[in-house]
Amino acid sequence: MNAVEISDTDRPDPSVTDAIRAAIVSGEFAPNQRLIEADLTGSLGASRTSIRSALFELATEGLVDRLPNRGARVRSVSLDEAVEILEVRIAVEGLCAAKAAERITDGEVDELRLLRAALIESVSAGDLLEYSRLHQNLDRRIREISAQATAVGIIERLRAQSVRHQFRLSFQAGRARVSVNEHVAIIDALIDRDPVAAQAATREHLMSVIEALRSLT
Template sequence: MPVKEAREHSTDQAAVTDLIRKAILDGDFAPNQRMVEADLCAQYDASRSAVRAALHELTAQGLVERIQNRGARVRSVSLDEAVEITEVRMVVEGLCAAKAAQKVTDAEIEELTALREELTTSVAAGDVFGYSRANQLLHKRVREISAQRSADEILERLRGQLVRHQFKLSMHPGRMSVSLPEHVAIIDAVCARDPERAEAAMRQHLASVTAALADVAEARQG
C-alpha cells in the first residue's frame, strides 16, 4: 500500500474510533447494546476494516466487549467494578493533584479560581448539568496542569468506563452540596501550591465518591 494511502487509512480508523467512543460516552449507545459492524459502517460512512479496528481499540479501552458468537457490544460496568476503578483513580488523581500544585502557573490559578466560582454558582442555581460539566473540567484541568502523561492516559481510560455511573451520581439528590466543598478544597490547595494538601483533598473527594456510588445503587434498588 502506498504511504499516502496508508496514512489516509490510518487516519480514517482513528477518526472512526473517536466518533464511536464519543457516542458511547455521550450515551448514544446503551450498556449491552450490540455494535453491529454493518450498521456502524453505514452510520459513520466508514470501511469495514476501519470499524473493526475501532472496535478492537475500544475493547482494549474497556468500553466495548466481544461475546463469543454474538459479536461486540457496549460493556456494562457493575457497581463493584465502578468502586474499584474509583479507588484506582483515588491514587492516580491524588498524584496528579500534588504535581499540579507544584507546577500551577499564575494564569492557571486564575482559571481554577473562575472554575471554583462556576461550581459554586451552579450549586446555588440547582444547575446539575452545569455543575457536572464544571466538575469534569476541573478533574481534566488538574490532570493537564500536572503534566503527568502516563497518569492522564490511565485516567482517561478509566473515565470512559465510569461515565454512566458518574452521571447517575451527579443526578442524586443532595450530591452537589456534598461534593462542592470537596472540589473547593482541591482548588484551594492547588492554588496555594500545597502538594500534600492537594493530594489529600483529591483522595478525600474520591473516597466520598466511592461511598456515594454505593448509596445511589442502594437507593435505586430500594
C-alpha cells in the same frame, strides 16, 4: 523491500472512536448492547475499516467486549468493579493533584479562581449540566497542569470504564452541593500550592463518590 502504502480510508479515524465512546458513556448504547458494524457504518457515515479500528481501540479501553464470531458489544461494568476503578483512581489522581500543586503557574492560579467561582454559581443556579461540564474541565486542567503523561493515560482509561455510573450519580438529588465543596477544596489546595492538601482533597472527593455510588444500590 518497498514500503507498504496505507490509504487515508484505511487509517483509524479518531472522530469515529470519539463518537462511539460518547454514545457508550451517555447511555445511548446500553450495557451488553451489540455493536453491529454495518449499523455503525450507516449512522456515523464511516468506513467499515474505521468502525472496526474504533471497536478494537474501545476494547483496549475496557468499554467494548469483542466476542469470537459474534462481533462486539458494550461492556457491562458492575458497581463493584466501578468501585475498584475508583479506588485505583484515588492513588493516580491524587498523584496528579499533588504534581499540579507543585507545578501550577500564576496564570493557572487565576484560571482556577475563575473556575472555582463558576462551579459555585452553577450549583447555586441549579444548572447541573453546566456544573458537570465545569467539573470535567477542572479534572482535565488538573491532569494537564500535572504534566504526568503516564498517569494521565491510566486515568483516562479508568474514567471511561466507570463514567456511566458517575453520570447516574451526577443527577442524584443533593449530590452536586456535596460535590462542589469537594471540588472547591481541591482548587483551594492547588491555589495554595500545597501538594499534600491537594492529594488529600482528591482522596476525600473520590471516597465520597464511592460512598454515594454504593448508596444507589
